[in-house]
Amino acid sequence: MTQSDTSLAIELRGISKAFGPVQANKDISIQVRRGTIHGIIGENGAGKSTLMSILYGFYKADSGEIYIGGKKTDIPDSQAAIDAGIGMVFQHFKLVENFSVLENVVLGAEDGRLLKPSLSKARKLLKQLADDYEMDVDPDAIIEDLGVGQQQRVEILKALYREADILILDEPTGVLTPAEADHLFRILEGLRDEGKTIILITHKLREIMEITDSVSVMRRGEMTATVQTAETSPEQLAELMVGRKVLLRVDKTPAKPGAVVLEVENLRVVDEQKVERLRGIDLTIRAGEVLGIAGVAGNGQSELLEVLGGYANGTGTIRVNGQPIDLTGTASDARTRRARGIAHVPEDRQREGLIMDYRAWENVGFGYHHDAKFGSGIFMDNAALKADCVAKMERFDVRPPDPNLTAKNFSGGNQQKIVLAREIERNPDLLLIGQPTRGVDIGAIEFIHQQIIALRDQGKAILLVSVELDEIMALSDRIAVMFDGRIMGERLPDQTDQRELGLLMAGVTGAAA
Amino acid sequence: MDLLTLLQLFDSSLRLSTPLLLACLAGLFSERAGIFDIGLEGKMLASAFMSAAIASYTGSVWIGLLAGIGASLVLALVHGVASITFRGNQLISGVAINFLASGLTVVIGEAWFALGGRTPQLEGASRFHELMLPLADPLRGIPLLGPIYSDVISGHTIIVYLSLAMVPLSWWVLFRTRFGLRLRAVGENPAAVDTAGVSVVGLRYAAVLICGVLCGIAGAYLATALSAGFVKEMSAGRGFIALAALIFAKWRPWHAMGACLLFGFLEAFGNRYQSLELFGADVPVQLMQALPYILVVLILAGLGGKAIPPRAGGEPYVKER
Numbered sequence: 001m002t003q004s005d006t007s008l009a010i011e012l013r014g015i016s017k018a019f020g021p022v023q024a025n026k027d028i029s030i031q032v033r034r035g036t037i038h039g040i041i042g043e044n045g046a047g048k049s050t051l052m053s054i055l056y057g058f059y060k061a062d063s064g065e066i067y068i069g070g071k072k073t074d075i076p077d078s079q080a081a082i083d084a085g086i087g088m089v090f091q092h093f094k095l096v097e098n099f100s101v102l103e104n105v106v107l108g109a110e111d112g113r114l115l116k117p118s119l120s121k122a123r124k125l126l127k128q129l130a131d132d133y134e135m136d137v138d139p140d141a142i143i144e145d146l147g148v149g150q151q152q153r154v155e156i157l158k159a160l161y162r163e164a165d166i167l168i169l170d171e172p173t174g175v176l177t178p179a180e181a182d183h184l185f186r187i188l189e190g191l192r193d194e195g196k197t198i199i200l201i202t203h204k205l206r207e208i209m210e211i212t213d214s215v216s217v218m219r220r221g222e223m224t225a226t227v228q229t230a231e232t233s234p235e236q237l238a239e240l241m242v243g244r245k246v247l248l249r250v251d252k253t254p255a256k257p258g259a260v261v262l263e264v265e266n267l268r269v270v271d272e273q274k275v276e277r278l279r280g281i282d283l284t285i286r287a288g289e290v291l292g293i294a295g296v297a298g299n300g301q302s303e304l305l306e307v308l309g310g311y312a313n314g315t316g317t318i319r320v321n322g323q324p325i326d327l328t329g330t331a332s333d334a335r336t337r338r339a340r341g342i343a344h345v346p347e348d349r350q351r352e353g354l355i356m357d358y359r360a361w362e363n364v365g366f367g368y369h370h371d372a373k374f375g376s377g378i379f380m381d382n383a384a385l386k387a388d389c390v391a392k393m394e395r396f397d398v399r400p401p402d403p404n405l406t407a408k409n410f411s412g413g414n415q416q417k418i419v420l421a422r423e424i425e426r427n428p429d430l431l432l433i434g435q436p437t438r439g440v441d442i443g444a445i446e447f448i449h450q451q452i453i454a455l456r457d458q459g460k461a462i463l464l465v466s467v468e469l470d471e472i473m474a475l476s477d478r479i480a481v482m483f484d485g486r487i488m489g490e491r492l493p494d495q496t497d498q499r500e501l502g503l504l505m506a507g508v509t510g511a512a513a
Numbered sequence: 514m515d516l517l518t519l520l521q522l523f524d525s526s527l528r529l530s531t532p533l534l535l536a537c538l539a540g541l542f543s544e545r546a547g548i549f550d551i552g553l554e555g556k557m558l559a560s561a562f563m564s565a566a567i568a569s570y571t572g573s574v575w576i577g578l579l580a581g582i583g584a585s586l587v588l589a590l591v592h593g594v595a596s597i598t599f600r601g602n603q604l605i606s607g608v609a610i611n612f613l614a615s616g617l618t619v620v621i622g623e624a625w626f627a628l629g630g631r632t633p634q635l636e637g638a639s640r641f642h643e644l645m646l647p648l649a650d651p652l653r654g655i656p657l658l659g660p661i662y663s664d665v666i667s668g669h670t671i672i673v674y675l676s677l678a679m680v681p682l683s684w685w686v687l688f689r690t691r692f693g694l695r696l697r698a699v700g701e702n703p704a705a706v707d708t709a710g711v712s713v714v715g716l717r718y719a720a721v722l723i724c725g726v727l728c729g730i731a732g733a734y735l736a737t738a739l740s741a742g743f744v745k746e747m748s749a750g751r752g753f754i755a756l757a758a759l760i761f762a763k764w765r766p767w768h769a770m771g772a773c774l775l776f777g778f779l780e781a782f783g784n785r786y787q788s789l790e791l792f793g794a795d796v797p798v799q800l801m802q803a804l805p806y807i808l809v810v811l812i813l814a815g816l817g818g819k820a821i822p823p824r825a826g827g828e829p830y831v832k833e834r
Contacts (some may be wrong), residue, residue: 056708058832079710094705096698097824107698108709110691118691158709 008070009034009166009197010055015064017050024050026221028064032166032214037188037198039208039229042218043241043441044412048201051218052168056088057081068166082109087159091171093151097144101137101154102126105161122161129160133190134183148296149180156187167191168199173207177296178469178502185211203442205234205248206470217241242443252453255477258287260322261430261461262308267316269303269485277303278314279485285430285461290452292476292493293465296505300485301465302347305434308463309344310337321429338367343423345416347434347465353419354407361389361403364422392421397447413444420448424455431455434465449475469498469505483507516660522781523665528739529784530777531669531676532557532731532748536755537762537769538676538683539727545687545764546720547700547825551607552592553728554752555614560585560732562618565632565743566625568639574737577639581736582729588614589725597717600829611752619745632736632743641670641738670738672730677770679727684766696720700823703830713830728752750806757809760820779804 010032017025025047032038042048053059055066057075066073068084075081081088095104102119105126110118123139130136135153143151152172159167169188173181188198188211200212208215209229216226217240225240238246262285269278278300285291295301306312310333318325320340326332334344346352354363365385368374374388375381389403396417398410407415416436423431436452437445452475456462466472472479473493481488481504488504536553543550560581568577588610595606619630626632646667653663687693695716699706703713735751736743754776762768783801790796 077710078708082710088708090708094702094708096701096705098701099698103694103698104705107694107705108711110694113691115689115691115694 007034008032008067009036010199011067011070012051012055013065013067015051015054015061015066017054017059017061023221025054025061028218028221028223030216030223030226032197032199034069034197035192035195036213037192037200037211039212039215040199040201040218041203041205041208041215041237041241043203043443044439045220045441046218046241047221048218049170050221052088052170052199052201055081055168056086082162082164085163085165087156087162087164087167089152089155089159089167089169089172091174093148093155095143095151095154098142100140100142101146101157102139104143104154105139105158109162125161126157129157132194133187135187148175149177149183152176152184153187164196166197166199168201170201171203172200173202173204174467175297177505178498179506181207204470205237208237209234219243238442242441244443246442247446250449250453250474252475253457255289255456257289257477258459260284261287261320262463263317263319263322264308265317267304267307267314267318269300269307269312269314271303277485278307281316281485281487283480283487285463287429287461288456288459289477290456290462290464290475292472292479293463293482294469294472294479294501294505295467295482297467299482299505301434301482303485304482305344305347305432305463305465308337308342308432309346310334310342335367335370338426338428341429343426343428343431345419345423345431345433345436347438349415349419354415356408357406359404359406360393360398360410360418361386363407363418364389364392364403366422367426368422392425393418395425396421396451411441411444412439413441413448416440416448417444420451424451428460430461430463432463432465435467436464437466437468437471469501472501473498481505516657518785520660520664522778522785524668525781525784526774526778527665527673528669528777529780530773531673532734532739532751533755533758533776534676534770534773535672535679535727535731535734536752537758537773538679538766539724539731540756540759541683541762541764541766541769542696542720542727543724544759544826545700545823546696546717547703547823547828547830548592548596548717548721548724549603549607549822549827550592550721550724551604551753551756552588552610552614553724553755554748554750555607555611556585556588556725556728557732557735557752558611558618558746558748559588559614560729561736561747562614562622562632562732562743564729564733565635565736566622568737569626569633569635569742572637572639574635574638574640577737578730578733581733582726585729585732586722586725589721589728593718593721596829597714597721600831603827603829615746618743622743622745630745635737635741639737640741641672641734643668643670644674670734672734672738675730676734680766680770687766692719697823700825703825704832707830707832717830754805754809757812760822761812761817763818763820764823776805776808779808 008031012028012030015025015028028051040048054061057077057080066075073084075084102122106118106122111121126139135157137150137153172184176184192198202208212229214228217224217237219241234248238248264281264283267278267281271277281304293301303312307314313328315327318327320342325340350356369380374384386403393401398414398417436448452462464475476493478490479493480490481501483505484507488509536557540550540553563584564577564581567580568574592606592610595601596603622630622632649663649667653659687697695706695711699713699716707713735747758769758772758776761772783804786801787798788795789801
C-alpha cells in the first residue's frame with residue numbers, strides 16, 4: 001500500500017534510525033491529522049529530536065516511510081522538507097543575529113537574484129500575517145535587539161513565509177515567560193484553526209494538557225503510546241514516559257526556618273561591557289528554608305549565583321552566619337567560599353560543574369583534593385578519591401556507578417547527580433543551586449527534588465534559581481522574582497499563582513496582588 | 514611640500530594600495546562567509562610568480578594574468594578542501610599555504626629560469642602598461658582639478674581601475690543580491706542558512722573561490738604591473754597588511770578602500786622621504802619604511818574601535834543533532 005489517508009497531514013511508518021550501537025528511533029509509526037495540534041512528549045534522549053530531524057531532512061532514516069498529505073515523500077535535505085510544506089522552529093533559534101527580521105525571513109526563500117523585490121514582498125506578507133495572527137514584529141528590527149519571544153515569532157513567520165502547512169516546534173516555551181508562552185499558544189491555536197498542522201515537542205506535561213489535541217509518548221527510542229489528550233492525565237503520561245509510576249508533586253512538610261544563614265545587602269555587579277547586571281539585591285535566607293529565585297533567563301540570576309559562589313566580582317555586603325565574606329581580592333575565591341560553608345551547584349553543569357572529559361572520580365574529587373584525607377603535599381591519593389566517589393555514587397543513585405567513566409558519558413540526570421553528590425556531601429550551611437533539573441529526565445527530577453528538600457529538612461539554607469516556574473513553586477518556601485537585575489518582589493508559594501509571578505517576571509509591578 | 518610632490522605622492526599611493534585593496538576585498542568575501550584566510554599572502558605570491566612566468570613564456574600579460582589567477586585558485590581550493598570539506602583549522606591551513614607558496618615559487622622559478630628564483634624581465638606586451646585616460650592632456654591646464662585628473666587619476670594600469678571598480682561591485686553583491694545575503698548569513702550563522710535549505714558548503718566554496726580570483730589579480734598586478742617580473746617574497750607581507758586593513762574596515766567594502774588607501778599612502782610616503790629631517794633630527798629610513806607596519810600594530814591594538822568579525826568566522830560548520 002503506497003496510498004494513505006489524505007486527512008492525515010503526516011504519517012510515519014516504521015521509522016528506525018541508529019547511531020552506531022545506539023538505536024535512537026525504533027520502528028516508529030505515527031499519524032497526525034490535518035488541522036490538529038499534536039504533542040510529542042518524552043524525556044531527554046527518548047528520540048524526539050532525532051525523529052524530527054529525520055522529518056526535516058537532517059538525517060536519513062535507516063528504514064521506514066514518510067507520507068505527507070497522503071503522498072509518500074522522500075526528505076533527503078531541508079530544502080525537500082520545506083518544499084513538502086514542513087516548517088521547523090528549533091529550540092535554539094536559527095536566526096542571523098545581526099540581520100533584520102525581514103532579511104531573516106527571506107533568507108533562502110528569495111524571489112530572485114536581487115534582494116529588493118523579495119524584501120518588499122516579504123514586508124507586505126509580514127504585515128498581513130501580523131494582522132491575522134497577532135504576531136506583531138517590526139520588520140526592520142535587528143534580531144539581537146528583540147526579546148526571545150519575538151525572535152521565536154520571527155522563526156514562525158519564517159516558516160509561514162515558506163508556506164508551511166506543518167509546523168514543528170521543538171521545546172518552544174523553554175525560554176519564554178508564562179505570558180509569552182500563553183501568547184504563543186494563542187498563535188498556535190489561530191494557526192490550527194486556519195487548517196495548519198502543528199507538532200509540539202516538549203517535556204512539559206502541563207503544556208501537552210493545555211494545548212494539544214492528541215499526544216504521542218516516546219521512551220528510549222520507541223513510541224509507547226498515542227492518545228487523545230482529552231482522554232489522558234498528566235499522571236498517565238508521566239508513567240508512559242518513564243515506564244513506572246512517578247510522583248509529580250513534591251512531598252514536603254512546612255519549613256521550620258531557624259537562624260539567618262545568608263544576608264545579602266545592596267549587591268551590585270557590573271559586567272565587562274559596563275552594564276549593571278545586578279542593581280542592588282537584598283535578600284536573606286534562614287536555616288531550613290528554600291528561597292526560590294524565579295525569572296526569565298538573563299535577568300541577573302546567573303550573576304547572583306556567580307558572585308555568591310565566588311567567581312565573579314561585585315560590590316555590596318554578603319554575610320554568612322553573621323560573618324561578612326570578601327567580595328574582592330584573594331579571599332573571594334570559590335575555595336574560601338567553600339571553607340565558609342557555601343556549596344554551589346552551577347547552572348551550566350557541563351561547563352561550570354564538571355570537566356566533561358575527566359572521569360567521574362576526578363570530577364567528584366574537585367574541591368576535596370586539598371583535604372588531608374585525599375593526599376599529602378603535592379600527591380593525591382587516587383585510590384581514596386575513587387573509593388569516596390563510589391560511596392557517593394551509591395548514595396546518590398548515579399547510574400552506572402562506575403567512577404572511571406568520563407563525565408560526558410553519563411546522562412544529563414546522572415551528571416547532575418554527580419555534581420549534587422560532590423556539593424551536598426560537603427555538608428554546607430548554604431547550598432546555591434541553579435537550574436537543578438535542566439536537561440534532566442523526570443525520574444531523576446523526582447530524586448533531585450527529594451534531595452533538595454531533605455537537605456532543607458536537615459536545617460540547611462538553600463538558594464534555588466530556576467527558570468521552571470513549576471519547579472520554583474514546588475520547592476520554594478519563599479519566592480523572589482528577578483527582573484533586570486532587581487528583585488521585583490517576594491511571594492509565598494501558597495499565596496501566589498503563575499499569573500502573578502509571570503507578571504513580576506515580565507517586570508510588571510503593582511498590576512497584580 | 515609643493516603641489517607637484519603631493520600629487521606624485523597620491524599617484525604612487527594609488528598604485529601601491531591597489532594590491533592591498535584587491536587582497537583586502539578577497540579576504541572580505543572569504544571572511545564574510547566565515548572562512549578566515551591568512552593565506553592571502555601565499556596566494557598573491559603564487560599568482561605573482563605564475564603570472565610573471567607565463568607572461569614571460571607566452572609574451573602575453575593577459576595569459577599571464579589568467580595563469581596567476583589559476584595558481585591562486587588552486588591554493589584557494591586547497592584552503593577550501595582543508596577548512597570546508599575536512600573542517601580543518603583555518604589558521605593552520607592558511608599558514609601552510611603561505612609556506613607552500615613561499616617555497617614553491619623559488620624552487621620552481623630556479624628550475625624553470627635558473628635566475629636565482631627570479632623570472633626574466635618582462636617587457637612590451639608581457640606586462641601591464643599605464644593607460645592615459647581620455648582628455649588627460651588637454652585638461653591638465655585647469656588649475657588643481659586638471660593635474661589631479663591627469664597626474665593622479667589618469668596614468669595607471671587597467672588593474673588599478675579594476676580594483677577601484679571592485680569596491681562598489683563588492684558592496685552591491687554583498688548587500689543588494691540574494692547571493693550576498695546568503696554569503697553574509699553563512700558567516701554569521703551557518704545553521705540559519707542550512708535550515709533555510711541552502712547549502713553551506715556551496716556558499717563557502719563560492720566565497721573561497723572569489724577570494725582566490727581576487728588574490729590572483731592582486732598577485733599578477735605585483736609582478737606584471739607594479740614591477741616587471743617576479744622576485745622572491747615580492748608580496749612582502751601585503752597579504753597580512755590587507756588583513757589588518759580588513760579589520761580596520763570592519764569587513765566593509767568602502768571602508769576597505771579607505772583603509773587600503775591609507776596603507777598605500779604610508780608606503781608611498783616612506784618610499785619618497787627616505788631621509789626626513791624632523792625637528793633637527795634625522796628620521797632613519799627604516800622607521801619611514803616601517804610606517805605601514807606600525808599602523809598594523811596600532812590597528813590590531815584597537816585603534817579605530819572594536820572590530821567584531823563575522824560570528825561564525827574560523828569555525829567549521831558541523832550540523833548539530
